[in-house]
Amino acid sequence: MTEYTADNNWVYVAGKMDSAVEFSHEMYGEGFYSFYLAVPRLSDYVDRLPVTVSERLIGEIDLNKGADIVITGQFRSYNKLIDGSNRLVLTVFAREISNQTDETKNPNQIFLNGFVCKPPIYRTTPFKREIADLLIAVNRAYNKSDYIPTIAWGRNARFCQKLAVGDNLKIWGRIQSREYQKRYPNGEVVDKVAYEVSVSKMEVVHSGREEEKNRSIPMNMQGNEAVDS
Numbered sequence: 001m002t003e004y005t006a007d008n009n010w011v012y013v014a015g016k017m018d019s020a021v022e023f024s025h026e027m028y029g030e031g032f033y034s035f036y037l038a039v040p041r042l043s044d045y046v047d048r049l050p051v052t053v054s055e056r057l058i059g060e061i062d063l064n065k066g067a068d069i070v071i072t073g074q075f076r077s078y079n080k081l082i083d084g085s086n087r088l089v090l091t092v093f094a095r096e097i098s099n100q101t102d103e104t105k106n107p108n109q110i111f112l113n114g115f116v117c118k119p120p121i122y123r124t125t126p127f128k129r130e131i132a133d134l135l136i137a138v139n140r141a142y143n144k145s146d147y148i149p150t151i152a153w154g155r156n157a158r159f160c161q162k163l164a165v166g167d168n169l170k171i172w173g174r175i176q177s178r179e180y181q182k183r184y185p186n187g188e189v190v191d192k193v194a195y196e197v198s199v200s201k202m203e204v205v206h207s208g209r210e211e212e213k214n215r216s217i218p219m220n221m222q223g224n225e226a227v228d229s
Contacts, residue, residue, distance in 0.1 A: 008113035009074040009138045009146060011092055011175065014104050015039035017067045018048055031055040034091070037069055039108045039175075047108065047177045049195065052076075053094040061099055068100035075110055075175060075197070077146045088147055090195040092175065108174040110197055112148060113205070114138035116167045120160040129153070132160035134199075136169065152199040159202070168205040173197045 018038035025032050032052055039047045051071060063069075073095040080089045114136040121133040132152045137145045150171060152160050163169070178194045 007111075009076075009140070010072070010111045011075050012070075012072050012107075012109040013037060013039050013049060013092060013175065014068075014070045014100055014107035015046075015049075017063055017065050017069055020065065021063050024052060033058070035063065037071070037092070041108070041174075047175065048193075049175055049177060050091045051094060052091045053097055057094060057097050061097060070098050070100045070104075072096045074140075075112070075146065075148055076140075077148060088149075090148070110171075110173055110175055112136055112138050112150075112169075112171045112197065114146075114148065114169060114171075116163050116165055116169065117147065119165060120163050122157060122161045130155075130157040132157035134160060134163070134169075136171065136197075148197055149194070150197040150199055152202065156199055156202055163204075164207070167207055170203040170205060171197065171199055172201040173199045 015037045017035060019036040021033050021035045023031065024034040032054055034050060034052050037049050037051050039049055041047065053071075061069075071092060071094045074093045075090065076093045077088050077090050079086050081087075115138075116134060117137040118135040122130070123132075124130050130153065134150045134152065136148045136150055138148060139145055150173070174197070176196060176198045178196065180192055180194060181189050182192050183189050
């Protein structure tokens with residue numbers, strides 16, 4: 001597996017504060033806060049994305065609801081025990097944050113360089129639209145990895161059928177939020193939100209099948225969901 005570099009996970013998002021800022025956690029004496037950022041699409045739909053930011057970056061920035069915000073950083077994941085199940089929780093981790101001054105034509109951009117860590121799932125909708133789901137492991141410093149759900153469409157979805165666990169990919173796209181309903185065995189239906197990367201472009205760096213003996217992919221991902229409830 002290739003080494004971590006600062007460029008293998010890059011995010012740019014611009015939008016409006018859509019929640020109050022809340023304390024999230026503390027690590028090595030550094031406090032981290034979370035909030036939701038409303039990022040518009042060209043279709044007028046708004047993605048409501050979770051953000052985590054260090055107290056050291058906030059400074060004099062206006063973080064009141066409705067304030068314009070620009071963030072560059074990474075899309076990160078961590079495991080969290082929710083209702084007795086281990087879930088994959090995703091967040092935009094801010095490395096730089098400021099109040100927006102100019103409009104941008106593309107307020108939601110992400111680039112990932114990672115590895116396929118589960119067999120791709122290809123399917124078609126009742127309207128014959130082709131879709132493929134990929135889970136990508138992106139290396140991070142200190143031997144950590146972020147597990148990022150991605151979704152591809154059309155010819156990119158068809159291409160995903162050729163991919164295998166261990167393949168190294170570069171992916172360009174945007175982060176999207178998707179509302180859905182989960183039905184439990186007792187009949188209860190709960191509204192949830194999934195976060196994933198919608199792929200606009202992908203490129204195979206090299207095939208995992210060619211270097212399978214030289215690399216290992218963490219596979220202990222069973223039972224995880226890309227959900228932040």
